[in-house]
Amino acid sequence: MSDRTGHEGRAAGGRAAGRHAGAGDLLDLVRSGRATTRGALRELTGLSRATVGQRLDRLFRAGWLREGAGGSPEGPGSPLGGRPSLRLEFDDTHAVVLAADLETRHARTALLGLGGEIVAEQAGPLAIDDGPDAVLGELGVRFAELLRKAERDPASVCGIGLAVPGPVDSGTGRVVQPPIMPGWDGYDIRGRLRRAFAEQTGGPADVPVLVDNDANLMAYGEQRAAYPRCAAFALVKVSTGIGAGVVVDGAVYRGIDGGAGDIGHIRVPAGQSGPEGPAALCKCGSYGCLAAVASGRAVARKLTEAGVPAASGADVRELLEAGNPVAVGLAREAGRHVGEVLATVVTLLNPGVLMIAGDLAGTPFLTGVRELLYQRALPRSTAHLEIVTSRLGESAALVGAGTLVVEHLYAPRRAEERLAALGV
Template identity: 60%
Template sequence: MPGTSAGDLLALIRSGRARTRGELQRVTGLSRSTVGQRLDRLIQGGYLRETGVDESSGGRPSILLEFNDQHGVVLVADLGATYAHLAVLDLAGRSLAEERVNPRIADGPQAVLEWIGDRHDKLLTIAGRRPDEVRGVGLGVPGPVDFSTGRVRQPPIMPGWDDYPIVEHQRRRWAVPVLVDNDANLMALGEQVAVHPDCPAMVLIKVATGIGAGVVVNGAVYRGIDGGAGDLGHIRLHGYDTFRCMCGSYGCLAAVASGGALAQQLSAAGTPTASSREFLARVTAGDPEARRLARTAGQRVGEVLATVVCLLNPGVLVIAGDLAETHFVTGVRELLYQRALPRATQRLTVTTSRLGERAGIVGAHAMVVDSVYAPEAVNRQLSDAPDARNGR
């Protein structure tokens, strides 16, 4: 049986399990007066709104209730190694203002986080929203994150960020919840929420400057013991001991098959290529060597994913990042289906990202809204309100 606090009633309405006072009474077993008291607090606090009447029951029409998606806004930033996607979104996920820019995450946390704060200030102004309307901030970063603290742990491509207090830094500007997670985790969550909501187990692999993966099980990101789950790029490959990775080790998958590694390999073959994005441009332009390298890289990743698929048995495998629309995907499919057990792939859908570059901000938004409007968080906010009353 669900909980019966005001926050629990909001969760029932947000999930669609109840839409009227009568339905809330039936689901929770609470009296009419108690439901009314708790709904009054939620409506007065701006969490809920009445939207019309439900005439489907045939009796006296019931007033419909819904989550007030205009209760505030969420600030999100999806940081890659060489780009950032920032946005102001309402609580329903609609974009009010956003931009894609190219900062350098290697400039360090203080410079990058101050820059993000300044850009969010400007985007709020563009959106016509006030700072006191911000309900939470969500950040995605290209490195392992201890989700409980919001701190990055030994990130290979984020010099100076190890154990930096990102949450505390951002809360000096925004006195609201700040949540930080790995970028691939947020992309996986975004795809699951927006595209595959009924899939109980999903894996997303992001191939860009590096390689990472996000795993979503029963609607929740699986992060492992301290945020290290999904660090696919640092699985060692046999026979590639001369390929040095950004982490300092040799033979890592990212050193062989990431967009950054392929840019280096194409440069060594005689075509100067500075980045993963530039490598993508070579593939798109029809460069035969770039296409060959992309397909071979996909095969190496497919070998590793065969193990992942046999271990996790996901329903959907999403390929995202710079190489998601290239010959790389062909290579992944070739080796994945060769190496994985038929039972593990017979119900598996292998697809590319539907959200593309927006996956990270969609996931960051979902992360923040689900946290800020969780029952315990709502109850805490209501109890802290100046006119808080005890509902019976």
């Protein structure tokens, strides 16, 4: 199963939109808004009226498209007159998606519509170091609870999206040497989550499961929801760890094997060894990583050393919300360290939007980021840069995971395969 994003599928659909365009290509044209009437589909593809009708009929029978009033006039005399055409729309009510966002100490799960709206959501403690078998089994239980709460049939679930705090090989859906996910390296997440879903809900045993890094999915969800026209979008998540997600031309950029965006393990001067010995030991086993000096875990450690007990990024967030002066000072210092690294990131990527998200994404941290970023990056790199905080908040990765599933399942080639499997 390929994990290409929907934008990649749409690019392929755009190339195929001609006399060989199939039902999946027509669906793609409708979903993207490039063609919303039968006449527009004929014009873009060069297909005959009968062929367009036959291919649309497959989509209607699958329940994926609906037709209603609202199109432009067609026929002789148009646009001066003529009968209004029927508008084609993707029917986003025919199925639902399940999504989960795993963090180090808790998880959020959600049931989403195909349009990205959250139908039901819940959050609760779940320790990722309990291991993949136990954690994924518990997600199956929580998915069943969501479906009961929303009164949805498990058979209506067309796919599951999962966000994890580690690098993911998108081809296999397996995490690769994750620093803060002990026991997960190379584990068959897709297979276990499918079994957990089927066992707990009675739903299909072959439901598609897509897995990606949490920062990637946060970036994808935020970019699609609020910045769809931004061609280069970067998100930095600073919570217990530090990671980044990059969306270029509407597609998540993952690198060769899912390792893109792992900026938490860039070495920084502040974390290097000093006269008193190694200053910052990272969870990955190295000294001097950005995450070892500027993550929520690092700030929590410094707070504890200063007499303010804290164990995680979530604890730091609570202290920041309460206005604790020690937490405010340390968060601003952490922001400066991250800003120093982001100066290089911004120079390399030249993004239009840089979003700061996660437990530390408040005013003190953002102030620190701005101080170093604008000081170190060339003015040319930041002239058109917008630095913002999260719009979707704690739901960002869930929305991104749901969107990834929908874009994958309804991309032209995959849509054709699914229509054939449905016997349509």
